[in-house]
Amino acid sequence: MTAGVDLDNVCADFGTFRAVDRVNVNIQPGEFFSFLGPSGCGKTTILRMISGFTNPSEGVIRIGGKDMKNTRPNQRPTALIFQNLALFPLMPVWENIAFGLEVRGVDKNTRRAKAEELLRLVDLPDAADKRVSQLSGGQKQRVAIARALAVEPDVMLLDEPLSALDLKLRQHMRAELRAIQKRTQVTFIYITHDQGEALAMSDRVGVMSQGKLQQVATPREIYDAPANGFVASFVGENNIFSGEVAGAEGAFATFRTASGTFQARLGPNTTGAKTRLFLRPEHVTLQAGPGALNSIPVEVTDVAFEGNFISIQSRDSSGQMLVAEARNDGAATVPKPGEKLHMVFDPAHALILAGDTAAKDPDA
Numbered sequence: 001m002t003a004g005v006d007l008d009n010v011c012a013d014f015g016t017f018r019a020v021d022r023v024n025v026n027i028q029p030g031e032f033f034s035f036l037g038p039s040g041c042g043k044t045t046i047l048r049m050i051s052g053f054t055n056p057s058e059g060v061i062r063i064g065g066k067d068m069k070n071t072r073p074n075q076r077p078t079a080l081i082f083q084n085l086a087l088f089p090l091m092p093v094w095e096n097i098a099f100g101l102e103v104r105g106v107d108k109n110t111r112r113a114k115a116e117e118l119l120r121l122v123d124l125p126d127a128a129d130k131r132v133s134q135l136s137g138g139q140k141q142r143v144a145i146a147r148a149l150a151v152e153p154d155v156m157l158l159d160e161p162l163s164a165l166d167l168k169l170r171q172h173m174r175a176e177l178r179a180i181q182k183r184t185q186v187t188f189i190y191i192t193h194d195q196g197e198a199l200a201m202s203d204r205v206g207v208m209s210q211g212k213l214q215q216v217a218t219p220r221e222i223y224d225a226p227a228n229g230f231v232a233s234f235v236g237e238n239n240i241f242s243g244e245v246a247g248a249e250g251a252f253a254t255f256r257t258a259s260g261t262f263q264a265r266l267g268p269n270t271t272g273a274k275t276r277l278f279l280r281p282e283h284v285t286l287q288a289g290p291g292a293l294n295s296i297p298v299e300v301t302d303v304a305f306e307g308n309f310i311s312i313q314s315r316d317s318s319g320q321m322l323v324a325e326a327r328n329d330g331a332a333t334v335p336k337p338g339e340k341l342h343m344v345f346d347p348a349h350a351l352i353l354a355g356d357t358a359a360k361d362p363d364a
């Protein structure tokens with residue numbers, strides 16, 4: 001089974017502090033939905049309210065269309081997975097998975113059969129009789145998922161479950177988690193501060209800041225068409241120019257900055273607001289001569305080889321540091337520090353947005 005989850009004007013107050021502020025979202029049955037945001041933005045509080053461990057101060061939470069107000073955590077059709085998996089290390093894997101079924105009085109043969117079925121689902125078909133302590137971190141993670149699925153939840157709630165794993169395993173488990181979700185069609189609600197995880201796994205992402213939902217969209221839309229300065233700066237890299245709109249024409253505007261006056265796309269809600277220009281490093285080109293439009297004279301300060309791409313740092317006459325990324329396709333000529341070049345960009349790839357920018361988590 002699977003169920004949608006609706007948050008209708010949901011708030012969470014701790015004393016006078018509002019940790020979650022009027023969150024509205026309809027998560028579809030069978031959707032992989034992530035809440036993405038920096039530490040302290042209210043993600044865990046949202047998950048706790050859906051699972052029933054915290055009550056909303058205002059608003060309504062519905063699961064499968066049913067108001068959860070008077071439904072206790074253990075009566076909700078949800079299962080929760082934490083970073084700390086809380087498996088029993090000396091108990092065989094299959095008994096760990098079937099633990100919730102034993103509590104419900106299911107007989108041993110049925111429990112064993114269910115555990116084996118779930119082990120095939122999470123791609124550990126031969127692990128039933130191993131002890132949890134004999135498994136790797138990623139295998140333990142899969143056992144925890146199988147255990148949560150054993151009680152047949154409609155909605156899985158996952159609180160940064162991959163953050164204890166090393167980078168390689170984390171990336172592998174992203175694909176695994178997504179595959180398991182697609183196979184079971186259980187609704188997954190995943191919270192993370194890691195944009196790579198959220199973008200790679202989710203059908204849709206809700207980006208949060210200071211208790212407020214900033215944008216709900218597909219990963220592609222979040223990256224290519226961020227709703228405001230916070231979303232643009234929290235997700236992916238940017239060159240950011242402060243400035244002001246000096247005249248708009250349709251979807252485009254003239255934007256005046258200390259680095260020059262540029263043509264750019266006008267984002268939503270930008271009239272009269274504090275605005276900045278956002279430009280992704282992969283959307284700028286460095287060339288020997290000036291371009292006809294959107295061209296900044298720069299001096300290269302550093303070149304970093306990153307494997308599949310090359311990151312080129314430079315500075316313009318106003319002192320602004322700028323970054324360009326070139327694909328390492330073998331053909332690109334790599335500039336050297338001290339070289340004087342021109343950074344050019346297409347107006348369609350430069351976006352004017354309102355709102356404050358995000359302070360990046362150092363480990364995000």
Ligand SMILES: Nc1ncnc2c1ncn2[C@@H]1O[C@H](COP(=O)(O)OP(=O)(O)OP(=O)(O)O)[C@@H](O)[C@H]1O
Nearest residue numbers: 014017019037038039040041042043044045046193
């Ligand atoms: N029981 C509580 N009493 C008081 N304040 C709380 C309580 N629980 C959470 N908060 C505060 O609410 C805010 C949101 O916390 P929450 O745990 O939801 O954030 P988060 O986005 O999950 O952060 P992290 O990624 O660090 O876990 C924080 O400022 C936190 O200090």
